[in-house]
Amino acid sequence: GEDVEQSLFLSVREGDSSVINCTYTDSSSTYLYWYKQEPGAGLQLLTYIFSNMDMKQDQRLTVLLNKKDKHLSLRIADTQTGDSAIYFCADYGENTPLVFGKGTRLSVIA
Amino acid sequence: AAGVIQSPRHLIKEKRETATLKCYPIPRHDTVYWYQQGPGQDPQFLISFYEKMQSDKGSIPDRFSAQQFSDYHSELNMSSLELGDSALYFCASSLGPSGQGNDSPLHFGNGTRLTVT
Numbered sequence: 001g002e003d004v005e006q007s008l009f010l011s012v013r014e015g016d017s018s019v020i021n022c023t024y025t026d027s028s029s030t031y032l033y034w035y036k037q038e039p040g041a042g043l044q045l046l047t048y049i050f051s052n053m054d055m056k057q058d059q060r061l062t063v064l065l066n067k068k069d070k071h072l073s074l075r076i077a078d079t080q081t082g083d084s085a086i087y088f089c090a091d092y093g094e095n096t097p098l099v100f101g102k103g104t105r106l107s108v109i110a
Numbered sequence: 111a112a113g114v115i116q117s118p119r120h121l122i123k124e125k126r127e128t129a130t131l132k133c134y135p136i137p138r139h140d141t142v143y144w145y146q147q148g149p150g151q152d153p154q155f156l157i158s159f160y161e162k163m164q165s166d167k168g169s170i171p172d173r174f175s176a177q178q179f180s181d182y183h184s185e186l187n188m189s190s191l192e193l194g195d196s197a198l199y200f201c202a203s204s205l206g207p208s209g210q211g212n213d214s215p216l217h218f219g220n221g222t223r224l225t226v227t
Binding site: 031033035041042043044045048088092097098099100101102103 | 143151152153155158166200202207208215216217218219220221
């Protein structure tokens, strides 16, 4: 089945850029997603990218997709303390609507 | 903008009891999904419905059942609860079933936190 991998932890200083990486296995993926989950809260859709795109920018967020290497990244510019959360990469699997990675816990140090 | 509404927000049950979770999708969304997120885990897909019919089935235990009603809201029924069922249960909705070629992302509710004691 589809497998989505992410590093578990990332710590950055306030004002720096954060880069969260993700790899996936399903080569037929059409859309790939980034969700944000704050403590005790739901899953907030941050952004998504169509597989025929290499890059998508949305304000402080930049998504890069390397389809050949099945690698997706999320860059957050000028990271703020409010960006501290768990970030999930998600992809469509063969038999499920959405398969999530384990999530990357981003800690922002003031 | 209206979001996915889940109720209740919190639920405490004892082992072997039953529980019903409700989900009200975003207006006009016809597809609902249920996910289970254990402590420190990623969300796991349970089941989904499109136009009141089951569309996909994931790792939903036989003790659980779900349905989607004519107004598109959905209910997840859980029986013979076990301690291991303690988790955050998310509902999501989309316009049309999300999948290959369909640009319809899943929008999640805030979840129902179920605690089984």
